[in-house]
Amino acid sequence: MLLILLSICVILVVWLIFRQSNKDYWKKLNVVQVNDLFMSFLLGDRSIAEIYKEVYDSHPNEPHVGSFMMTKPTLILRDLQNIQAVLNTDFESFSSRGINCNDNDLLADNVVFISDYQRWKTIRQKLTPFFTSSKLKIMTNVIKECARDFVEMVKQNKEMREKPFTALYTYTTATIGASVCGIDTQMKNTMQSPFLEMSWKSLEPSTITDIKFAISTLSPTLFKLLKLKIFGEHEEFFIGVMKKMLAARRNDPHNISDFIGLCVELQKAGPMKDKSNDYELEPTDELLAAQAFFFFLAGTDTGANTMHFTLLELASNPDILQRLHKEIDQVFEETNGEVTYDVIDKLVYLDMVVNETLRKFPPLGALQRECVRNTVLPVGNLKVDRGVTVVIPTYAIHTDENFFPNPEKFDPERFAPENAAYFPKYGYMPFGEGRRICLGSRYGRIQVLSGLAYLLRSFTLKPQNYTPRFQKSSFSLRDTNSKYDLILRKNM
Template sequence: MDFLNLFPYSNVLAACGAILGLCFWYYSQAYKYWKNRGIPYVEPEMFFGNTKEFFLMRTPFAQTFEKLYQKLQGHNYGGVFSLLKPILLLRDPELIKNFMIKDFSHFHDRTGVVDKVNNPLSQHLFNLQGNTWRKLRIKLSPTFTSGKIKMMFLLMKECAEEMSEHLKDSAKNGECLEWKDVAANYTTDVIGTCAFGMQFNAIQDPNSELRVLGRKLVGTPTWPKLRTLRRMVVSMFPVLAPLLDAQFPSKAVSDSFLKTVKEIVDLREKNNIKRKDFMQLLIQLKNEGRVEEDNEIMLNGEEQRNGHQKTEVYEDDLKMTDDLLAAQVFVFFVGGFETSSTTISFCLQELAMNPDVQHRLQEEIDSVLRETGGEVTYEAIHKMKYLDQVMSETLRKYPPLGILFRKCTKTYTIPGTEKTIDAGTDVFIPILALHYDPKYFPQPNRFDPDRFREENKNQIPHYAYLPFGEGPRICIGMRFGMVQVKLGLVALLRHYEFKVCEKTNIPLRIDPKSFLTAPLGGIWLQITNRSTPVDQ
């Protein structure tokens, strides 16, 4: 009798064995993808492909692909797998140039998922594809010209000065502070005033509304292992993102953000309130279909003057709806406060660990500000050449986004070969790996701003240094972000010095749970008043 009772369990075990066998066979066939195409590849592990360390949150995303980049040494490109998904990894700057510029028509889309119904904030410029992206990019480009950024300069400057003033007591007492958070308070206030047209006072109140929202968007989840499981499922089946609450941002945050933006737009429109900020430019775009020009426009990744056709630039078949407007404010907020705050804090750590660089930069700041009577102006910021070098080296070591994503939109033959890439294939450009390749940057772990002196930077292959991307999809907010970061650094360094303290993390590690480049454990540094008097 007992023997007979075993049969149902035997059937279950047999069924499970068959399913496992089928899965093994399916994975084995899938992992022959690159081999069947004659493309060099890194041997994958069952189920995880080549991204096990990332999905288990042991290694940051960009560093995972840096290791794969190294394994493909000797090849200009190679195949890897993220779970089951085949990815072409590019290694050669000239080949990268082809993909990003010359053959852009094959790779104009990123790999993001746009879901207008379940996730309205996903339809932002970073995610959008095809014609919709092109039309919106052309419409938004005039909002990020030098003239428009200069228009917002005073708003940013007020936030920088407020941050500096707020730190007086801390400097007097020589306190050790966590600078990622301090910088995020500053950049949150900048984005608050330039994007929302509102004072959120994050510098004075770190628990202000917008600052709390920022932490929710980029903070570590309560259950990181659950996020890992959802991340793996959504990676294979993107349509399940709404069901698993794996969309970014979450539905609760998305609903709150949409409500806030709509209230601000309604208030401005009903009361005819106008400010010199990003929100006003978007409202103008919504109501008039265009933004007033200041004789410059960003087109195809480069600034051109009066050389475009207005009929091409202002296309009326793409309407700036409330949701589309909110999505652009959202990506401006996330990109503006998080990436700039990490850049500021990474830079301060490097300056603290390299006091000779810090003092040299302070001398330049002093010299330029003496010429302006101590006034920080838009022109003064751009005269600081060594500050440019320090920023460039910071972005080399800590690019905010360590990987560029592209999707092949139509069958493509790799230049100089007969190898083809199928439409729909993901293509990754490993920025971090390129930035740490000693072939392009000798002693890559060393912080050396002189790499970017005029006589030296021309020796760097252009497409080996890509902190903001390149080509038509170059970061549209690049110049805004650079001005915001430079203003913050000048406001701090003209008055204060930064030193390592007992809490400083050496060596600095990158958080494996963060998609963007973020420090693990924060950036702790001591702030003191400058030891030499400031003569301005």
């Protein structure tokens, strides 16, 4: 802690010097420039997504706005064609997320955080088979068991009804744990996940985490010198658990459908090889543990927040809730309460409701990329130098009235099948877009729809008015303190 505090003092001095020497970086390129955004975040009480939205909304006639994240020149994109270039057509110029991690931070060596293009590409190729339709069908059965246990937990535990976000987080953590490791037959209830505390701590916004990211942004050299770790406190538990499970599964390969089974198969096959060249990567226990950790990073908090915001909006829109109850009841009666992979597609209106939630409250309020080679954006013909951070302000785009009229209104009809053709390309991207689009987006859809379907089959919501009060967060949109009253439905 003392080293971190001393580092902050050094960083502030360096930042002040930089601010003077490079203060007109964007002005020299004829780009509208605003004050340092990360300092606004550190010293304020808003989420970074709200700060980006304020900049986005304040410059409606600009294709982009320049700023800084500490010492890094940062470009906030407004034009969808430029966003497409960054995420897809010119992807190799923006392949990095721009998150600096140390080699000793073992859990950060995953497909979410990895900046090394070749390493990321090889690992992603090997993880993709885990999300095929056949695998997802099997995982839907696992999620179904978790959803049933989740509803029983809510019914029997008054405390969970008083802390709804905690209940939802327990459910999403349990589903990820069961999908990664399989269901423990010795466990009476799938909600008893050993990963709950670890997952909660790793994703809860904190000042220390914000400071670590500030150091990594301002001085990657200092960050590496101090050997700082983003997820260091979870290594002993998580890697230890993964090593034990991998060892046990090698001796008793009873389930190859979960992620542990895939890991065992990868290790049996030898070095992981890129299909397009001779690059090889050894599938060590530590590397595979980091990829398992990625599932918790990508699926617990995002899934719980999506369900949470959906329920908050349903409580505020009784007519939508009533129509949704009707659909869920009809599907459950037709299928005898079995929500399988194929049944998910029958929940059309629920899917529309969740899609509208993802529009108003995207899991990540912004996407970040780092330019890794000099390039030029198509709109504005702006030269972007290597090292520049590029921000795609998802929350701002999703609430832009030019793309979504009356954006503050919760309107699932926007996502009716007949309206899909009118969506602007790269104007709706709750799971990202392009070649770094979220690997588990289809899994996340099943997780959220299943949990909500089972919950709303048994519970309804007391009407209320909801006004978002986002927590300070450097990544996501969160409002975990808001509540709603879950009321047990009659005869259910």
